Amino acid sequence: xxxxxxxxxxxxxxxxxxxxxxxxxxxxxxxxxxxxxxxxxxxxxxxxxxxxxxxxxxxxxxxxxxxxxxxxxxxxxxxxxxxxxxxxxxxxxxxxxxxxxxxxxxxxxxxxxxxxxxxxxxxxxxxxxxxxxxxxxxxxxxxxxxxxxxxxxxxxxxxxxxxxxxxxxxxxxxxxxxxxxxxxxxxxxxxxxxxxxxxxxxx
Numbered sequence: 001x002x003x004x005x006x007x008x009x010x011x012x013x014x015x016x017x018x019x020x021x022x023x024x025x026x027x028x029x030x031x032x033x034x035x036x037x038x039x040x041x042x043x044x045x046x047x048x049x050x051x052x053x054x055x056x057x058x059x060x061x062x063x064x065x066x067x068x069x070x071x072x073x074x075x076x077x078x079x080x081x082x083x084x085x086x087x088x089x090x091x092x093x094x095x096x097x098x099x100x101x102x103x104x105x106x107x108x109x110x111x112x113x114x115x116x117x118x119x120x121x122x123x124x125x126x127x128x129x130x131x132x133x134x135x136x137x138x139x140x141x142x143x144x145x146x147x148x149x150x151x152x153x154x155x156x157x158x159x160x161x162x163x164x165x166x167x168x169x170x171x172x173x174x175x176x177x178x179x180x181x182x183x184x185x186x187x188x189x190x191x192x193x194x195x196x197x198x199x200x201x202x203x
Contacts, residue, residue: 007196009070010080014133015193016067019186020060022141025122026182027053032115033175036168049179056186063190066197086132094125112159115171116152119145119178137192141185148177 030049037045098121105114123145130138152174160169 013067016064019189022186023056023060026179030179036171097121116149120149144181
């Protein structure tokens with residue numbers, strides 16, 4: 001059983017899973033950014049994205065495996081169940097909103113708005129997650145993603161030309177920005193969770 005200064009096992013395991021999810025989706029956003037450049041910088045840029053993703057993924061999986069080996073402790077299981085239900089509800093709303101955005105952009109033929117709108121939805125979903133899991137890093141993550149989305153919607157042209165090649169400028173900027181934000185958030189969470197693990201050595 002952890003003492004008053006250590007973090008409970010479910011919280012550590014949840015944090016470790018969060019690092020894994022942040023890493024995966026950061027890599028997905030990076031790949032979308034590379035695709036948005038319409039072949040510019042290929043294949044080097046795509047390789048850099050994948051390599052960063054693999055390195056971070058390996059660390060995230062190792063962290064999650066270490067967290068999975070923690071002994072169970074006596075905790076507030078009712079509170080943990082409420083958090084899990086809240087997590088599911090937040091993600092249902094997120095994916096439902098993304099589905100609506102995809103449908104609306106297709107129907108209105110405004111596909112250039114799709115990536116910024118998804119970034120906005122993802123950013124907003126981090127705000128209740130931050131409150132639910134008491135992870136302040138998620139507030140920063142959510143705000144930065146929302147700012148990127150606003151830039152993509154209002155300040156960055158939908159298309160531009162690089163070396164005579166037309167690229168989806170707003171998609172590229174938002175996607176690469178989102179990748180950096182999520183990877184940075186993953187690294188911060190990884191460092192915090194690693195410290196928590198050191199306080200709770202696995203069995």
